[in-house]
Amino acid sequence: MQIDKEEEISSDDDKED
Secondary structure, rough: OOOOOHOOOOOOHHHHH
């Protein structure tokens, strides 16, 4: 559920790495 690359430090931090 990604909005943009700006909110990369929201909930994606859990799966970004």
